[in-house]
Amino acid sequence: MYDAIVVGARCAGSPVGMLLARRGHRVLVVDRATFPSDTVSTHYLQQRGLARLAAWGLLDELVATGVPAIKHMTVSYRDIVIAGFADSINGIDATYAPRRTVLDTILVNGARAAGAEVREGFSVRELIFEDGRVAGIRGSVAGGELQEERAPIVIGADGRNSFVADAVSAQRYREVPAECFIYYSYFSGVRTDFHSRIGEREQVGIWPTHDDRTLVAVMRKTEALPEFRADPETHFHAIAKAIVPEFAEELATHGKREERFYPMRYPDNYYRESHGPGWALVGDAGYHKDPLTGLGISDAFEYAQLLADRVHDGLAGTTPMDEALAAYQRERDEKSHSSFEFTCAISTLELTPQLHAVFRALGGNPEYAKDFFAMIGGGLTGEEFFAPERMAKLLGAPA
Template identity: 65%
Template sequence: MYDAIVVGARCAGSPVAMLLARRGYRVLLVDKVTQPSDTVSTHYVQQYGLRKLDEWGLLGRLAATGVPAIRRMTISYRDAVIDGFADPLDGIDLTYAPRRTVLDPILLEGARTAGVEVREGFTVRELVVDDGRVVGVRGGYGAEEPAEYRAKIVIGADGSQSFVARSVGAEIYRSIPAASFVYYSYWTGLRTHFHSRIGVDQQVGVWPTSDEQTLVAIMKPIARWAEFRTDPEASFLQVVKDVVPEFAEQLVDAGERVARLTGIRYPDNFYRRSHGPGWALVGDAGYHKDPITGQGISDAFVHAELLADRVAEGLAGERDLDEAVADYERARDAATASAFQFAATIGELTLPPQLDAVFTAMSGNDEYAKDFFNVIAGALPGEQFFAPENVARMVGGVRA
């Protein structure tokens, strides 16, 4: 009998398992893949995400992999450009964008070191339910006969297409349709910093990642998906030329693509019910937003810790376990509401007039730009930056 079974061993699952095990609880962590294993990702970890890794004693391990530090960001909307970086956050004056084949094994090893029982290549085939309450899982390796494992709580950290969520019938209670699609790949031979550049109905993202490679990604409206796919390579390069022509020259002259060009249509932005009798959801399983802000990994860390804290309260008998997990969902939703809406809005690649005015104001004022970089870092609440009175101050009286 385990205290908790966690399904999914990536950016949300490994941390929540690790944090529960560090409190002395018996935890089983299972995943159908074996690390190192790649997955679709923005790779980017903001300062508030790195702060969690630092608190958990894992940041040094990530730095030791040689992933390049990012200390400069260029962000633009059409002709409005801001360039700089956030203030240090608890001494962290950089960010990283590691490949998931680098980051996820570090998180998994952190869980193992904490005493978590880890089973890779393990497929959960069904949840065990007793009198309406989830009490465990059935699963195993390959075609072997499934075995049953029981726990006081089963946590689904298995992504936006979560098996756990489907099995318990977790409903989506807020959704905003995805507005764009993404194509991305990796290049060597490039020397660049972080770019997130929005042109006319298209976006280019560029940042250095592991193994001396650079991730280059583009976004365009979903309505252009079929047209783009008629010649993805030419279409991809044209977007880069349109939005960041100076980088496009380097891409053509010095870059060598070392992976296939991958195109994906992201799931809609959603909040999914993330608690119920004997179960919880964390990471993209319970909450997913447009990748344009690149907050998925950092949010997964924060929410894993939030959930671990509430589950620990329930397991310790300090409060009812189900109520504690319900409180986790409420706290998560309250903390992410503005970021969720912001990501969905800029994911449309055409900003409403107020946001357009804010970007224009930031491009001409270093103080406003620094505040925005601090929002990205997690040092300044978005609600404070985008408060009507602050927006009016920045744009000279335009009402939010």
């Protein structure tokens, strides 16, 4: 009998397991993958996510892997260019974009070191229900016998196609249709800082990662997918040339693609019911937004911490578990609301007139640009950055 079972061991699952184990709880973490292994990802970690790693004692280990530090960012929308970087946030003065083969392994090892039991290559086949509550899991390693494990709380950290969410019929209650697809790969021979550049209904993302490679991603509207898929290489380089011609030239003359193209048609943006009798959801299983803003990993860390705190309250008896889980979902939704709305607004690749005016003003105001990057990094909330008095000063209108 465990105190908690976590299904999924990547950016949300291993931290939840680690944090509960550090508080003395008996935790089982399972994942059908084995580690190290890759997964589709933007890789990017803002300062607030890195601050979580630092608090957990894992940031130095990540930095020691040689992942390049990013200390300058360029964001653009057509002819508007916003460049700079945030001041130090929670003592963090750089950002990183680690390969998931590296990051996820550090997280899994962190859970083990904390005392959680981690079973890799383990697939959950069904949830156990008793008296209307989830009471455990049944599953197995490949080719192995079915095993049954029980706990008063089962946590689904198993991604947007969550088995746990499907098994408990968790419903989506805030959904915004996705509008784009992405293709990305890794190139040697080019070095750069962080770029997120939006052109005419298309986008290019560029940032350095492990092994002296640069991740280059292009995004377009979904209706262009059939044409793009017919010749990815040509369209990939054409989009880069249209938006960042100087980098596209370097990519064409010095860059070497080291891996295949990784395509993804974006899933919709959504919130999903994330708690019920004996179960909870965290990470993309419970809440997902467009990868354009690259907030997924940092969100997974932040809300893994929040869920672990609330589950501990329930296990310790300081708050009834059902109340603790309801508080988790409510707090997550409140904290994530502004970034969810901002992401949905800009991931159409066509700014509203209001956002266009803000971007135009930011392009000529380095101090406010620094605040913009602080919002992206987690040093300011969206409500703080877009406060009426702040926008009035930025746009030159009376407060």
